[in-house]
Amino acid sequence: MTRDELQDKIITILTEDFEFEQPGLDDNLRDDHNFDSIDAIELLGKIELILGVSLSREEKEKAMTIRTINDIVDYIETIENSRNK
Amino acid sequence: MLNRFIDCIVTLICWSWFIFGFIFFFSWAYAAAVLFSKNTERSFQRLNSLFFQIFFRIVRLTSPSHSIEIDEDVAAIGSAVIVSNHLSYLDPLLLIALFPRHRTIVKTRFFTSFVFGWIIRKSGYLPASSEGRFSSLMIKQMDSMESYLKEGGNLFVFPEGTRSRDGKIGSLNKGALKIARLSKAPIYALQIDNTDTLFTPGKFFFNTRIKNQITVKLIDSLHPEYDHNPPSTSQLEDWVHMAFAKSLK
Numbered sequence: 001m002t003r004d005e006l007q008d009k010i011i012t013i014l015t016e017d018f019e020f021e022q023p024g025l026d027d028n029l030r031d032d033h034n035f036d037s038i039d040a041i042e043l044l045g046k047i048e049l050i051l052g053v054s055l056s057r058e059e060k061e062k063a064m065t066i067r068t069i070n071d072i073v074d075y076i077e078t079i080e081n082s083r084n085k
Numbered sequence: 086m087l088n089r090f091i092d093c094i095v096t097l098i099c100w101s102w103f104i105f106g107f108i109f110f111f112s113w114a115y116a117a118a119v120l121f122s123k124n125t126e127r128s129f130q131r132l133n134s135l136f137f138q139i140f141f142r143i144v145r146l147t148s149p150s151h152s153i154e155i156d157e158d159v160a161a162i163g164s165a166v167i168v169s170n171h172l173s174y175l176d177p178l179l180l181i182a183l184f185p186r187h188r189t190i191v192k193t194r195f196f197t198s199f200v201f202g203w204i205i206r207k208s209g210y211l212p213a214s215s216e217g218r219f220s221s222l223m224i225k226q227m228d229s230m231e232s233y234l235k236e237g238g239n240l241f242v243f244p245e246g247t248r249s250r251d252g253k254i255g256s257l258n259k260g261a262l263k264i265a266r267l268s269k270a271p272i273y274a275l276q277i278d279n280t281d282t283l284f285t286p287g288k289f290f291f292n293t294r295i296k297n298q299i300t301v302k303l304i305d306s307l308h309p310e311y312d313h314n315p316p317s318t319s320q321l322e323d324w325v326h327m328a329f330a331k332s333l334k
Contacts, residue, residue, distance in 0.1 A: 037215035038263040041227045064220035
């Protein structure tokens with residue numbers, strides 16, 4: 001999946017499942033969209049479905065520092081790359 | 086003057102249970118649970134529940150003008166996310182006493198206290214914030230939340246966060262509703278009344294001499310079809326607002 005496709009997929013999830021309105025790629029998810037740690041955990045479940053893998057506790061903990069959509073895409077790419085090594 | 090003196094003595098007796106009850110009776114039981122229990126979390130929750138059941142027995146013995154009435158429907162709740170109004174510090178203690186299998190969300194700063202922090206961590210409670218070192222704890226508790234609820238456990242939360250001073254429902258924290266959605270759990274709304282008459286926010290002493298009935302009632306329950314027609318968090322929030330508004334009429 002390309003970065004643009006991944007980005008679109010994340011925006012669709014945030015819009016449809018998390019009720020975001022017109023999220024920007026560099027919006028602060030917490031401050032601008034009230035995205036909290038429970039949302040992050042729900043999103044991680046959806047990322048697992050996208051990647052078709054189960055995330056480890058350590059990988060999940062890293063996700064808790066995510067602040068923007070760009071961070072989410074970076075995070076997914078990092079996981080993907082580490083799994084493909 | 087005499088009344089004030091009685092309030093003072095009763096308050097001291099009740100709060101003494103927290104220190105001496107724990108040291109002389111319960112600290113050993115918690116230690117035994119850590120060493121020998123196959124399910125430490127479940128054992129800790131049961132001990133917490135028993136500790137506060139005894140606390141409320143002491144309250145009723147020392148303040149006989151207060152009674153406590155719990156709806157039968159409330160005591161039967163299991164495998165659910167429970168949301169309740171919040172009037173007094175006694176509310177969480179009352180719900181812990183009521184539900185032997187319970188988790189709840191606790192202010193993060195309590196997790197750093199020495200004994201209390203250890204007990205609430207072992208009891209499977211969740212920190213209100215997952216900043217920094219608490220992210221690991223939050224992920225751990227959330228990983229097991231769905232199975233915990235399916236096995237009969239309850240998660241109770243006061244979505245207003247802080248105690249209400251005027252009895253009206255304030256803005257709601259959506260965390261519990263998100264957990265319900267994520268874990269596909271039904272939601273029960275409870276109405277607690279008159280705990281603030283016994284222990285008024287901002288006061289140190291129990292108000293022991295007034296005739297008062299503390300009640301816990303089931304206002305409504307929601308069993309969403311999560312697989313076929315999953316509700317949004319906003320829809321769940323609207324439902325909780327409506328349930329509480331209905332109860333205040």
